[in-house]
Amino acid sequence: MDPIARHAQARPEAPVLLGPDRRWTYADLHRRVGEWQGVLRTEGIRAGTRVALHLERSSTLVGLLWALWRMGAVAVPLSTREPPETVVTQALQVGAAVCLTTDAGVTNWAPDRLPTLRPTALRKGDPSRSALAEHALERPATILYTSGSTGAPKAALHTWANHLYSAKGSNANIPLRAGDRWLLTLPLYHVGGLAILVRCALAGAAVQLAGPEGAETILQAEAATHASMVPTQFRRVLEATDGAPSPALRAVLLGGGPIPRALLREGREKGWPLHTSYGCTEMASQVTTTPPGAAFDTLRTAGRRLPHRRVRIGDDGEIFVAGRPLFKGYVTEEGLRDPRRNDWYPTGDRGRLDAQGRLHVEGRMDRMFVSGGENVQPAEIETALEQIEGVARAVVVSVPDPEFGDRPVAFVQADAEHSPDTLRAALTDLLPGFKIPDAFHSLAAADRRDDLKIDRERLREQARKLQE
Structure with a gap:
């Protein structure tokens, strides 16, 4: 049984999605996912079908992702910041059968090669009772584009198991329980945003969608218990608030790039419950993360490896990673390309492990x-x-x-x-x-x-x- 169906049965009235446009309980989302399954099937989407999603962060996008996963289709979230030509090209490169979008530019770019559907055109279908079974864990679930050392975006394929074990390891380090609220300010075409959906579903927690008013407003008004931010976002939050976090906030996961020492110090001195981390798309989000209540010298590192992951440093200082969250390879026109070396993925990042097992990231091996x-x-x-x-x-x-x-x-x-x-x-x-x-x-x-x-x-x- 998939986590949405499980919680809908055990805790039907518990919140699962809190957004500016609507609020859903687990029962609401379970029912909506079933309806979308039915209508997606009428559009020819089946298990294994690759479906591009060119949509802004919203409850609709969240629901469609769960519907596609439940029916065994492969979700391909695409950046809403790229020009239409790039969106269409990326969708076609991975063999997407259809693109769900509201962008007329994408719809009109190559209608003969990439059919498109507006989410509003997806009328209610007959609810499907099928759920994600254990035997489907190794079935492809997502294709996410990431930048590589060659300069060309690469399409990383993950299974549901990759996302599942990524979430399990994260939740083992940053406690997340039923009734908690994780603020989603990151786009869902980034693995950091997508990972929040799975973490919350496993724990029975709610995803809190940030609206146009910004993260700083929701952190105060909606009493989020958890949040993920890049350093730029956290700097803006500190500037826009009175500097102190909401009493309800228990964890802020920082990642996505180097974190200035002064920003870390300011956040910690003002009482923000910070976690620094290191991750990558290929590992379905976090690889290492600091624990709750970490001292400042630990926050200046990327923390220790999480459960279900492995980390080693190559002779030239390159960071290699492995484990259950590691993706299956890059989707290319010739098929799936596996870049691993004896099960280890070369990240292209330079770093070192100290005596306490904490990872220190020292920059890119290439120029990204x-x-x-x-x-x-x-x-x-x-x-x-x-x-x-x-x-x-x-x-x-x-x-x-x-x-x-x-x-x-x-x-x-x-x-x-x-x-x-x-x-x-x-x-x-x-x-x-x-x-x-x-x-x-x-x-x-x-x-x-x-x-x-x-x-x-x-x-x-x-x-x-x-x-x-």
């Missing part, structure tokens, strides 16, 4: 950086810039930013007709806003080590000085 909780790969931005007519070469580096952690800055060799404004305007159709560089500078011959290689460290230093 994190901006406001979002992975940004310079190669992707460089490729987009070089698609613009009149741009001969582009190099993107990261510079520190007090709010977002890091931000991209571009050095461009282009025709005289181009200015920062024209380049920024051209990129608007190619990239989401958070990937558009904050500044554009000229790429000079002096920035080259030779005819082919660019001195990126020199450019990074130059960008930092220009930003001061």
Whole structure:
């Protein structure tokens, strides 16, 4: 029996979803999931069907995810920040049979190749009584896009077991019980957001959807007991509140990028129940996390490994991970590509384990950086810039930013007709806003080590000085 059906039977009136648009009990969600199962079947969706979901965070999206999982279909949540062309391309690359979206741009982009459905068109169907059985644990459940060292997004395939054991390990470290409320401010096309749904369902807790008013308002007004945030969000919460957490709040899970020491210190001094962590899409969210009540020196690490995970450091300092939450591989046109080396996944991150078994993350082995909780790969931005007519070469580096952690800055060799404004305007159709560089500078011959290689460290230093 799946967790929604189990709690609907045992605690039907317990809340499962608290949102700005509606509030559902476990019985409500169980009934709605059954209705959606019936109507999705009339649209030809069966066990194993890959279904793209291009929807904003909402109760509708939560319900559709559970309906797809219960019927054994594969959910493919896609970023609502990407241009329509990228959304359609990603859906087709993983073999999605249909895309659920409200975006007319996506609907009209390639209707002959990717059928679309509006959620409002999904009328009530006959409730299905089928539930997720134990034998379905190894069935594919999700495909999530993640950035890789090559600069091209990769499609990571997880089974229900991957998500289940990820949630079990998290709940063993950060206690979560029936009646608790976990604030969801992260998008559901990120594994950090998706993981909250599974954690809460296992514990019989409720997911609290953040509305447009922001996390800081809901933390105070709705008495959330748990929250997950990237450092940028937590900084804004501290600035928008009086600095003190709600008395009901028992845990704030921070992740998604480097956490400034000053931010950690401020949060801890003001009484916020912080947990720092390290995770990745391929491991279905957290790998290591600090325990409740951790001392400041422990919060400056990523904590110890959680149950059902393994961590080791390679000879070159690369972090390798393994365990039950580890994904099955990347979906490609040639099939499923497994990047593991003797069951260990090379993360591309550099780190070390101290004598207490705490993980210290020391940056990327490649050049990817994190901006406001979002992975940004310079190669992707460089490729987009070089698609613009009149741009001969582009190099993107990261510079520190007090709010977002890091931000991209571009050095461009282009025709005289181009200015920062024209380049920024051209990129608007190619990239989401958070990937558009904050500044554009000229790429000079002096920035080259030779005819082919660019001195990126020199450019990074130059960008930092220009930003001061």
